[in-house]
Amino acid sequence: MSRRAFLLGFFSIAGQVLLLRELVSSFNGNELFIGVALFGWLGWVALGAFLGGKKNKHIVPGLLFIIGGIILPLCVVATRLSPLVVTDIVGEIVPFSVAAVISVVVMLPVGVLSGWLFPVLARSSQPSAGTVVQVYLFEGIGAFVGGVTVLFLVGTVLSTLGMALVVGVITATSPAILARRLNGPAIAVFIIGALLCLGFVPWVSTRVDTLVDSVKYRSYRVERSFDTHYGHQAMLSADETRILLTDNAIEAVQPDLSAYENMLIPPLVYCPEARSILYFGRIEFGLTQLMDSLGMFSITAVDPRGELNDIVEDVAKNSSLVTRITSDPIAYVSKHGGQRSFDIIIIPADGLDSYQRSRLFTGRFLRSVKSMLTDGGLLFVPTRYDTDRYVTEETRELLSAIHNVIAGNLSNVTFWPGERTLLFASDTQLFDIPYDSIINRLLRLEYSPQYISDNYLADRLDEFSTERLISVMAGTDITNSLERPRLSQIQTWYRSKTSDLDRKIVSSILRQPWWLVGIPVLILVFFFFTLTGEDRSRRAGLFLYFTAGLVSLSLELLSFYVYQSMAGSLFSEIAVLIGAFMLGLALGAYFVSGSVNSNMGCYSLLMLLAATVIFFATYEQVHPHLLLAYYLLFLFSVALGTGSLFVAATNRYYGTQTTGNRGLGYAFELVGSSIGALLTTTVLLPIIGLHWLLASLGLVLCVALLGSLLAERVD
Amino acid sequence: MKRRVFLRCLGCGAVATVVSQTELLPEFLGGLQNAYALDFTRKLSSVEARFYNKLDGGGIMCGICPRRCFVADGERGHCDTRENRKGIYHTLVYGFPCALNIDPIEKKPLFHFYPGTSALSLATAGCNVDCKFCQNWEISQSLPEETNNYELSPQAAVDLCHQRRVPTIAYTYSEPVIFYEYMYDMARIGHEKSIKSVMITGGYINEKPMAELLLQLDAVKIDLKSIRKKYYKDVVRGELGPVLKRLLQVKKSGVWLEIVNLVVPTLNDTEQEFREMAVWIKANLGADTPLHFSRFHPEYLLTNLPPTSQKTLQMAYDVSRAEGLEYVYLGNLPGHPSESTYCPRCGVTVIGRSGYRVNEINLNGNHCKNCNHEIPGLF
Numbered sequence A: 001m002s003r004r005a006f007l008l009g010f011f012s013i014a015g016q017v018l019l020l021r022e023l024v025s026s027f028n029g030n031e032l033f034i035g036v037a038l039f040g041w042l043g044w045v046a047l048g049a050f051l052g053g054k055k056n057k058h059i060v061p062g063l064l065f066i067i068g069g070i071i072l073p074l075c076v077v078a079t080r081l082s083p084l085v086v087t088d089i090v091g092e093i094v095p096f097s098v099a100a101v102i103s104v105v106v107m108l109p110v111g112v113l114s115g116w117l118f119p120v121l122a123r124s125s126q127p128s129a130g131t132v133v134q135v136y137l138f139e140g141i142g143a144f145v146g147g148v149t150v151l152f153l154v155g156t157v158l159s160t161l162g163m164a165l166v167v168g169v170i171t172a173t174s175p176a177i178l179a180r181r182l183n184g185p186a187i188a189v190f191i192i193g194a195l196l197c198l199g200f201v202p203w204v205s206t207r208v209d210t211l212v213d214s215v216k217y218r219s220y221r222v223e224r225s226f227d228t229h230y231g232h233q234a235m236l237s238a239d240e241t242r243i244l245l246t247d248n249a250i251e252a253v254q255p256d257l258s259a260y261e262n263m264l265i266p267p268l269v270y271c272p273e274a275r276s277i278l279y280f281g282r283i284e285f286g287l288t289q290l291m292d293s294l295g296m297f298s299i300t301a302v303d304p305r306g307e308l309n310d311i312v313e314d315v316a317k318n319s320s321l322v323t324r325i326t327s328d329p330i331a332y333v334s335k336h337g338g339q340r341s342f343d344i345i346i347i348p349a350d351g352l353d354s355y356q357r358s359r360l361f362t363g364r365f366l367r368s369v370k371s372m373l374t375d376g377g378l379l380f381v382p383t384r385y386d387t388d389r390y391v392t393e394e395t396r397e398l399l400s401a402i403h404n405v406i407a408g409n410l411s412n413v414t415f416w417p418g419e420r421t422l423l424f425a426s427d428t429q430l431f432d433i434p435y436d437s438i439i440n441r442l443l444r445l446e447y448s449p450q451y452i453s454d455n456y457l458a459d460r461l462d463e464f465s466t467e468r469l470i471s472v473m474a475g476t477d478i479t480n481s482l483e484r485p486r487l488s489q490i491q492t493w494y495r496s497k498t499s500d501l502d503r504k505i506v507s508s509i510l511r512q513p514w515w516l517v518g519i520p521v522l523i524l525v526f527f528f529f530t531l532t533g534e535d536r537s538r539r540a541g542l543f544l545y546f547t548a549g550l551v552s553l554s555l556e557l558l559s560f561y562v563y564q565s566m567a568g569s570l571f572s573e574i575a576v577l578i579g580a581f582m583l584g585l586a587l588g589a590y591f592v593s594g595s596v597n598s599n600m601g602c603y604s605l606l607m608l609l610a611a612t613v614i615f616f617a618t619y620e621q622v623h624p625h626l627l628l629a630y631y632l633l634f635l636f637s638v639a640l641g642t643g644s645l646f647v648a649a650t651n652r653y654y655g656t657q658t659t660g661n662r663g664l665g666y667a668f669e670l671v672g673s674s675i676g677a678l679l680t681t682t683v684l685l686p687i688i689g690l691h692w693l694l695a696s697l698g699l700v701l702c703v704a705l706l707g708s709l710l711a712e713r714v715d
Numbered sequence B: 001m002k003r004r005v006f007l008r009c010l011g012c013g014a015v016a017t018v019v020s021q022t023e024l025l026p027e028f029l030g031g032l033q034n035a036y037a038l039d040f041t042r043k044l045s046s047v048e049a050r051f052y053n054k055l056d057g058g059g060i061m062c063g064i065c066p067r068r069c070f071v072a073d074g075e076r077g078h079c080d081t082r083e084n085r086k087g088i089y090h091t092l093v094y095g096f097p098c099a100l101n102i103d104p105i106e107k108k109p110l111f112h113f114y115p116g117t118s119a120l121s122l123a124t125a126g127c128n129v130d131c132k133f134c135q136n137w138e139i140s141q142s143l144p145e146e147t148n149n150y151e152l153s154p155q156a157a158v159d160l161c162h163q164r165r166v167p168t169i170a171y172t173y174s175e176p177v178i179f180y181e182y183m184y185d186m187a188r189i190g191h192e193k194s195i196k197s198v199m200i201t202g203g204y205i206n207e208k209p210m211a212e213l214l215l216q217l218d219a220v221k222i223d224l225k226s227i228r229k230k231y232y233k234d235v236v237r238g239e240l241g242p243v244l245k246r247l248l249q250v251k252k253s254g255v256w257l258e259i260v261n262l263v264v265p266t267l268n269d270t271e272q273e274f275r276e277m278a279v280w281i282k283a284n285l286g287a288d289t290p291l292h293f294s295r296f297h298p299e300y301l302l303t304n305l306p307p308t309s310q311k312t313l314q315m316a317y318d319v320s321r322a323e324g325l326e327y328v329y330l331g332n333l334p335g336h337p338s339e340s341t342y343c344p345r346c347g348v349t350v351i352g353r354s355g356y357r358v359n360e361i362n363l364n365g366n367h368c369k370n371c372n373h374e375i376p377g378l379f
């Protein structure tokens, strides 16, 4: 049973991670989308656990594993092709609401199967609370191995699809080996067969990846299709146009002179003597050529996707002026902050609907960026927001948030309206120059700009557009911070205008958050329900399950968010953190599994409470070099607390009982987790902020503690 | 801060220096509002709409555009700018534009209409079609109460033109058909006060309202989004037929007409399609009807399509010229020869342009200075 539980953990986490990856890639999903997909996953697992836990359901686990192994890669392919079903034009975006429904549907088969297997395995030997804990323990170890393996291999050795094929082969063939009914030679044949399959996987998956993309982008030639740690990339071409797609959205196009002039020329107007530029993003598409024409600069481009360097080589011949740094922007800045070596720093305001990019517009990051500017240096933020003809409310909020956070760090800020609104900031007064001087400085450049020239600027910088921008932005105090990251939420609101349904959903969930009051009410109702009735002592276990799920997943997601905001999105480190969490869960369950201490639940809750309080009090003071150690320790403690709380809840709910639904407790934990996944970093963080969120989680723990103590009295 | 300092800042774009000094803002914005009397509002108008029929049961049928919306009491039409209030149909956007600018006329683009002049350009929220590529989706997809609107009566708009020495009003950006009554009154008052009016439209409007409007207009630019019905059905979610009829109607009326085609990669960019369009225009509107090809930028629902390549635009140009169209232009390609107007007879540059700037005009009235060939348009 333990080996099957291990396999379940491995399959389940791999399925979850791979499907989530594929969904995010296919729909260019942000945190809100991930929250919904994760909610779907956990919901299906809970349903599976509940259904599989019913006594009369007897299905052989081996068969379920074989089915799982086959459907996982099919689900990945189905996800990738699903945009074709809901759009009729190549390149059309899929509304959030449609993508969310697809994500929940796609998660169904693998999710229900994973949940179903848990009680089936827990029942397969002696039916008691001990077996539930044992399955939980080995599933945790399997999840640890699966999670770390997938995170390390996907994007380096294998694509998402390739990894899904590998996991599929392992899952489908392992039950036969584990069954131990096979003799030695048969096992050898199996293993050799499986290895051969695995050897072919990279070859097969590269071709299938390209083939699927060719179907999807049928109007283009797919030159390359591959994965990085961060998502799916495709290089397309048509006529003279080359397109870099990242997660199904255009990241860069060549040629697109207008875009690149807007990215590089305007700051030179205010900083004509600039020699060194730092740019956060890919530089190959058009910018390098422009650099070569301008001649006199060196540019350092920071982007975490080193894998792209070779692939985009043929788009832009390497320029001696360009230094490419493979690093996350936050990691790079925290390492080099204080070295005043750049005259211009460019942070394109792209992809703000995810925290990965919007966290570059927080006071914390901008302070470090400022410390890298030379005296008289300039921060330049090109955006894609159109303020040429009007400024809509959504654009106003977005630009105000960016403006306000910059103005909090640099004393002079100015902007250019236009189809791409541009923001400039400096501690030196660089901007008070008349229009004619702007044109003269442009004329002195070695390259004659086509779009940033008098022919267009006279209209672009005219008083109506400029005045409007000032008027609508006046007096707004919207800002973006690590503690309360609002930019992504506003960007989601901005994009939701593309669909009536999205608009209704986003407006009612994110813009009118009075419904949030319902959450504590529901939790309290559930709490009082577990404390009433004859078997309240037993039922209190259900609240503990729920608390374990809700608090642990919320703290996990929050700590990932804060860690990535402070250290950067560093995949290997995130893999280590996830690994530590899963190991902690397993060990927490293991250490207390034999214990009969009736106070165990209280100790676990106190441990979680202590971890929350300490995190609340200290997370801002951690030295950059100690970040990884700090978060390892934090997540490990949370996981130990959660693992032991699961055991305490199991002992309380099941005791020595040999009948009843073996999956019910697990299902309650998953319900707690799914609420945490759906709301914590997605909705609550930008609305109530990190501090109130941590305080609320602390409160939930206190309530659970109170319940535990009251139930104890009854015993 | 004194207003003149601010105005100087405006010219160079150095304005947020001011914004960051927030204590100066009230004074400074106050100065502006006095200067232009422009303030933002979320108010809606309740002016009775034109061209609608009352139906039994309190419903109405709108007759402005070919959608002919049936609108029940309390509901709005497809364009979200008209509302049935107890059997009376109201326009909600009369006097409340959300976009207001002084643009070069070349930006519309109108190349044969008083080159080098400017136009007070305005639009309200909403639209009567649903183009997936809409370049103004932020307002076309908004309800009128969701946008930051100016309060500007037709008379005030005309006065603003005089105050700023702007000769023309352009009804543009989203779709002026949906603010028909506002546009009509403004054009009428404008005419009385020597201010010209141009309509920049998709042409999805019924014959009768168009006929009345043409009496007040000086020029019309129609977006012929494609020459294929399927494209209109799938991408525009409208119909081609009425647009072609309006093109003929405008031509017949004698009001100056120019055509724009937005070239969207992979959707309407084949040589065959460009050819069919050129052939239709030449046969029905004449070889001297200006045709502009403009460049798509990823917007709205098509953010995952690249901008139109120069090669494709060049092909559109070559095909249309080969089919005999005399005035073909490519938009937003600075430095490209197709920015300028050439005399079809002698080839001399009659109007030289760079971006939105007009560098040279070699015309005597409507005639080429070199060979005296007549160049159509209003100059």
Ligand code: SF4
Binding pocket: B062, B063, B064, B065, B066, B067, B068, B069, B076, B077, B078, B079, B080, B082, B127, B128, B177, B178
């Ligand atoms: S103008 Fe508006 S309300 Fe009238 S028919 Fe057209 S879409 Fe419907």
Ligand SMILES: [Zn+2]
Binding pocket: B343, B344, B345, B346, B347, B348, B368, B369, B370, B371, B372, B373
């Ligand atoms: Zn001539």
